Amino acid sequence: MTPSWFKSLKRWVENLNSEYEDEIMKFMKWCLDSEILIKKENLILLLTSRSSFLNRSVFSGIPLGEIGSRERFIPHPEISSVIGPFLKKAYSSEKGAVLFTYGRDLFIESVLGYSEMPRDEECLLICDAYGRDFGIGRYKRGERIIVNLLDRGLYLRKGY
Amino acid sequence: MLPKTLARKYGLREFMVKRYIEIFGVKGTKEFLDKVEKGISSYVRVNTIRGREEEITYRLMEKGFDLKDTFVPHVYSIKGDFSPSSSLEYLRGEIFLQDLSSAYASFSLGVKEGERVLDMCSAPGAKTTHIAQLMRNKGEILAVDSSKTRVLSLIYNLARCGVRNCYVWIEDSRKLPSMIKSKFDRVLLDAPCTGEGVISKDRSRKLSRVEKDYSIMSSIQKELISSGLSLLKEGGILVYSTCSISPEENEEVISYALEKFQVEIIPLEFGERGLKSFMGRKYPREVTKCRRFYPHVHDTYGFFLAKLRLVKEVKT
Numbered sequence: 180m181t182p183s184w185f186k187s188l189k190r191w192v193e194n195l196n197s198e199y200e201d202e203i204m205k206f207m208k209w210c211l212d213s214e215i216l217i218k219k220e221n222l223i224l225l226l227t228s229r230s231s232f233l234n235r236s237v238f239s240g241i242p243l244g245e246i247g248s249r250e251r252f253i254p255h256p257e258i259s260s261v262i263g264p265f266l267k268k269a270y271s272s273e274k275g276a277v278l279f280t281y282g283r284d285l286f287i288e289s290v291l292g293y294s295e296m297p298r299d300e301e302c303l304l305i306c307d308a309y310g311r312d313f314g315i316g317r318y319k320r321g322e323r324i325i326v327n328l329l330d331r332g333l334y335l336r337k338g339y
Numbered sequence: 340m341l342p343k344t345l346a347r348k349y350g351l352r353e354f355m356v357k358r359y360i361e362i363f364g365v366k367g368t369k370e371f372l373d374k375v376e377k378g379i380s381s382y383v384r385v386n387t388i389r390g391r392e393e394e395i396t397y398r399l400m401e402k403g404f405d406l407k408d409t410f411v412p413h414v415y416s417i418k419g420d421f422s423p424s425s426s427l428e429y430l431r432g433e434i435f436l437q438d439l440s441s442a443y444a445s446f447s448l449g450v451k452e453g454e455r456v457l458d459m460c461s462a463p464g465a466k467t468t469h470i471a472q473l474m475r476n477k478g479e480i481l482a483v484d485s486s487k488t489r490v491l492s493l494i495y496n497l498a499r500c501g502v503r504n505c506y507v508w509i510e511d512s513r514k515l516p517s518m519i520k521s522k523f524d525r526v527l528l529d530a531p532c533t534g535e536g537v538i539s540k541d542r543s544r545k546l547s548r549v550e551k552d553y554s555i556m557s558s559i560q561k562e563l564i565s566s567g568l569s570l571l572k573e574g575g576i577l578v579y580s581t582c583s584i585s586p587e588e589n590e591e592v593i594s595y596a597l598e599k600f601q602v603e604i605i606p607l608e609f610g611e612r613g614l615k616s617f618m619g620r621k622y623p624r625e626v627t628k629c630r631r632f633y634p635h636v637h638d639t640y641g642f643f644l645a646k647l648r649l650v651k652e653v654k655t
Contacts, residue, residue: 232506238494239506331430
C-alpha cells in the first residue's frame with residue numbers, strides 16, 4: 180500500500196507541470212519499492228547507502244523534504260539534485276542568481292538562456308552561467324518572470 | 340594587583356586572568372588578550388565533494404575575496420568586503436566556514452576511504468563534513484550528538500555539503516558502548532568544553548563561567564574519552580580536541596586516558612607542545628606531544644588537540 184506521505188510528494192511533483200512528470204514519478208516509485216525512499220520522523224530521505232546504523236538514525240542520505248501539517252510535502256533545497264536532471268534549465272546572470280537565493284523571483288531579463296524552451300507554468304531548474312543549480316522556479320510567460328518555488332537561500336533564512 | 344587590573348581592562352573574571360598568567364606569563368597574557376579583543380582571521384574550507392578546488396577558489400577570488408593558503412589542505416584564510424556565508428558558493432556547500440585549528444583536528448584523524456568513523460559530539464558538523472570530504476564520501480560515518488536542536492544544524496550542513504556516507508544519531512555519546520557492538524577504525528571526540536578558546540567569537544564566555552566549571556567539564560570529558568576508546572579497534576586512532584585552553588579539560592583528560600587505557604600519543608606537526616604542569620599539578624612527560632593553538636601565536640581560536648593510538652583493544 181502506498182503511504183500517504185508518498186501521495187503528498189506525488190501531488191508536489193504533479194504541480195511542477197514538468198513534461199517529464201511521468202519519468203520523475205516512475206523513479207520515485209522505484210525508490211519507494213526498493214526501500215531507499217523512506218520517511219524518518221517527518222523527513223523524507225533518499226538513502227545513498229545502507230548500514231546497521233540506519234535503524235536508530237534520524238538522518239542519512241539526501242533529504243528531499245519534510246511532511247508538514249495536513250500531510251503537506253515541503254521540499255528541501257537538495258531535492259533539486261534528485262529531480263534536477265528531469266527538469267528544463269534556465270541559466271541566470273550572477274545578479275539574478277543571487278537575488279533568487281534571497282527568495283526573489285527571477286526576471287526574464289536576467290535569464291541568459293534555456294536548455295529547452297519551457298511551456299507556460301512549467302517548473303525549471305535555476306542555474307548560474309556555470310550550470311550550478313540554485314533552486315526551482317515556475318515560468319510565467321505573460322508576466323515575464325520565473326516565480327521562486329524553492330532556493331538554496333533557505334539554508335540562511337532558516338538559520339541553519 | 341595585575342590580574343585585577345587586566346581583568347577590569349578586558350572585562351574578564353580575575354581567576355581567568357590568573358590562569359592565563361600561569362600559562363603565558365604576563366607579557367604573553369597581554370598579547371593573548373589583545374588578540375582576543377582584536378579577533379582572529381576568518382577561514383574557509385573548500386569542499387571538494389561539491390566541486391573542483393581550483394574552480395571554487397577562482398570564483399571566490401573573482402568576487403574580490405583574498406585567499407591565502409594554510410598548513411591544512413583545502414583550508415584558506417579569507418578576507419573580503421562581505422561575509423563568505425552569504426555567497427552562492429556557501430549556499431551550494433562549496434565552502435564551509437571553519438577555523439583553522441578545528442580543520443586541523445579533523446585532518447589529523449587521517450581518515451581513509453572506506454573506513455568506519457565515529458564522530459562523538461558532531462553538531463553542527465564542521466568536522467563531520469570535513470571527514471566525509473577526506474573520505475570522498477565513501478565508507479561510513481556515525482555522527483552522534485545529544486542535542487536535538489543542534490542535530491538539526493548538523494543535518495542541514497550535511498545536506499548542504501553533499502555528504503552521503505553519514506548516519507546521524509541523537510544520543511549521549513557516553514552511552515554508546517552499551518549500544519554498539521562493532522568497533523571503529525577512527526574516532527573523533529571534539530568534546531563539549533567551557534569554550535574558553537572562543538572568547539573572541541562569543542564574548543558572553545568572558546563572564547559566563549565559574550571556576551567550578553573546569554572540573555565539571557573535565558569529568559564529562561573523561562567519561563566521553565573512555566567511551567570513545569572502548570569503541571575503537573586495536574591500532575585505531577582517536578583524536579581528542581576542545582576549543583578550550585584550560586589544562587583540566589585537556590592535559591588532565593589525556594593523562595587520565597594514558598593511565599586507564601593502553602594508548603600512545605602520536606605527535607602532530609603543528610602547534611605548541613602540551614603543558615607539563617599547571618598550578619601545582621604535574622602531567623606525564625608524554626602529554627607534551629599534545630598540541631595547543633593560541634590566537635596570538637597561530638591566529639586561530641584557543642584550541643587543544645591530541646592524537647591517540649589504541650595499543651590494546653578494550654573488551655566490552
